[in-house]
Amino acid sequence: MSLTTRLRDSLKGLVAQPQAAIASPFDAAAFDRAVMKTYGRFPLALARGEGCRVWDTDGREYLDFVAGIATCTLGHGHPVMIEAVTQQIQKLHHVSNLYYIPEQGELAQWLTQRSCADKAFFCNSGAEANEGAIKLARKYAHTQRGIENPVIITANASFHGRTLATVTATGQPKYQKHFSPLVPGFHYVPYNDLEVLKAAIATLDAETPQVAAILLEPLQGEGGVNPGDRDYFRQVRQICDDTGILLILDEVQVGMGRTGHLWGYEALGIEPDIFTLAKGLGGGIPIGAVLCRASCDVFEPGDHASTFGGNPFVCGVALAVCHAVERLNVIANVRQQGDALEQGLTAIAARYPQQFAGTRGWGLIRGLVLQPDAALTAIDIVKAAMTEGLLLVPAGPSVVRFVPPLVVSSDEVQLALSRLEAAIAAL
């Protein structure tokens, strides 16, 4: 028997019974000694998941309305993902982009056939996707419009990632503190404010054109579950059409069905020139993508690359997730469960008018918004909900975010609402 056959046989038992494989006491102090303290972590170690539920290392069950922050499209341990992961790892998991990768081509075709884009580039994360989009827009400005010092306009309270260029694009000073010098070539405007945007472009382009692109989220996720205004985006699209400025949409959090549309831009009734994906695209395996119209595809061999980007493993799994989203009618579920969640949250907000101003969001990205003078903070509610067996994540100091797997059932939505209500009542 060959070594690989023996190894595979010895692993069979493990793969078949994930429950039996884990559950040892967790040592948080040892973890903290070895891992950099970049995250403020909750005192909770997760060991196992199934559907929309996860279990901690003590075996306690939680309803997961975080989903790896809007990432686990099909929830945990979905048969489609287990099969895709198993099949692809057995077939071929990684080769270089020195060669054609059939799974990458198939995924690109799936995405471009269902969007306004014609071309795709694959990378490993949201920040990397936005980084690619920024480079593409800069090269377009240099080569197509003769702009020497291109400026990209982004929004206050936006979030585009943690690399130097994307943290600079992010319109939140708290993420930039201590990392100066930041990357030049960014300008910030308030979100959904047309007059300030027009004035900024007029100033920046007064002598010679400088504005290369406008980079916006269709709905600001981290910035507080703040949906884009349809009329604003329609006018931004018009400005871009009139001037040659590129419209880049960061769909990292809302793309892949979360809004009740496959792409967030459909909720706004416009189409971007470039858009980026990551979180939900692979259902939890690390993948990012830059998508663009053929007319913006100015990249040539050598311009941009990623060792892992678009490898057979991630593309094979992401493709299976994409097919499942279609086959299982996931977007219809997002609309139905999103409406139920919205109704339940609105009712809870109405029962505690001193604490909550209301709700906002689309599909299965919803925010419960605290009053400016509320006694509670988003973190208080998230902690109390955790005690009741419900995982939630804040979106800024005063918004509690609900981003469950897109396959969440109506029973699970109702259970989440009752656990939330119990948590609020206990505060």
Ligand SMILES: *Cc1c(COP(=O)(O)O)cnc(C)c1O
């Ligand atoms: C999460 C997020 C990013 C960053 O993605 P990473 O995979 O963490 O790099 C960028 N943009 C938006 C809108 C996001 O929500």
